[in-house]
Amino acid sequence: MRLIALTAAAGGAGCTTVAAHVALMLQTMGHACLALELHPRNQLGVHLGLPYPVQSGWAAPAAQGRWWGDCAVAAANGLLFLPYGPSNMAQQLQLSQQWLDQPQWLHTQLQGLALPADTLVIADVGRPTSALAWQALAIADAVLCCTTPALDSVHALAPLHAGLPAAAGPDRFRILTSRIDARRLSHQRGIALLHAHWKAHLLDDVVHEDEAVPESWAEGSPVQLHAPHALSSHDLQGVAHSLHLWLTAPPPGAPA
Structure with missing residues (x-):
């Protein structure tokens, strides 16, 4: 089992959207995946195409000391989901x-949970504002931090990275630039800052602002099913492919 934690330095970065669609796409690519929701907004299910709002989940039973695994449900294409x-x-x-x-x-x-050893747990952590979020970041095999190009979000990356329990080098920590609107001067400046200060950590893929995402949310369907030819679907497919390559690459120093 490998834990991939999706976090964000500031709100509104699309972390939940990315977590849902990356989990679905990695499952489609042949990985056994568990989508795990770790914050109380309770929104991940709707991005997976489940009825909104999700009526039950692990939090309430866990507060009473009961087993959280009984709350797992099946989403699209056999993806296991723990809301x-x-x-x-x-x-x-x-x-x-x-x-x-x-x-x-x-x-x-x-x-x-006794998951098979090759399972990828895609955890929607969101902003690390709870002890649970920091537990997830501490044990994650990989941390993907979503950020918009807004300057306040870009500036919030440094304290988040510094707060990680161990020094997270490029092999463990990546930054995904999301909700890009290249027509906005502030986004152009933010992207320039990201390349100047975080180049070693940046994913090559980005996710553009796209109306297909809220439209698919309203229709109760993942965006790659609702609008497979939309820009966001293409972007998210690229992110999933990059994560696949990242997670399957041999560790630094391993024999070729």
Whole structure:
């Protein structure tokens, strides 16, 4: 099992959209995948084409000490999905205390799933604003950070990267530029900053702003099924392919 954590330095970077579609596409490419939702917005399911809102998930049972694996459901093309689900404030406080008291909580829960060794767990972490999010980033085999070219988002990358539990070199940490509108001068400046300061970490692929994404969301279908010829579908296919190459490449220093 390998954990790929999708995070963001600022809100609105499309992290959930990318997590959903990358998981679906990697599954289609032959990887066994689990899409795992790790924050309470409870939006990942709709991007996977499930009815909105998802009525049950792992958070409420976990707050009561019950097993989270019973909440897994099947999404499109056989993808396994573990939704966060609805939760109230009392449950959120209970979970927060569990995560603080048990720094290995997420690791233990993932091991308990007993997934096949070749499974890719695509975790929608979002902005790391909880102890659970930092647990995910600490144990992830790969961290993909989504950012828009907006200058505030670009400037937020440095503190996020510095806060990772270990120095994350280019072999473990990547940045995906998303929601690009190249007509905007601020986005042009942001892209220039990314190439100046984060070139070693940048994915070659990007995701453009595209109305097909919210349209597919409204239709309850993943964008690559709703609008397979849309720019966003093409972009996300490229991201999935790049992740496939990244995750299947031999580690640095390995024999050729």
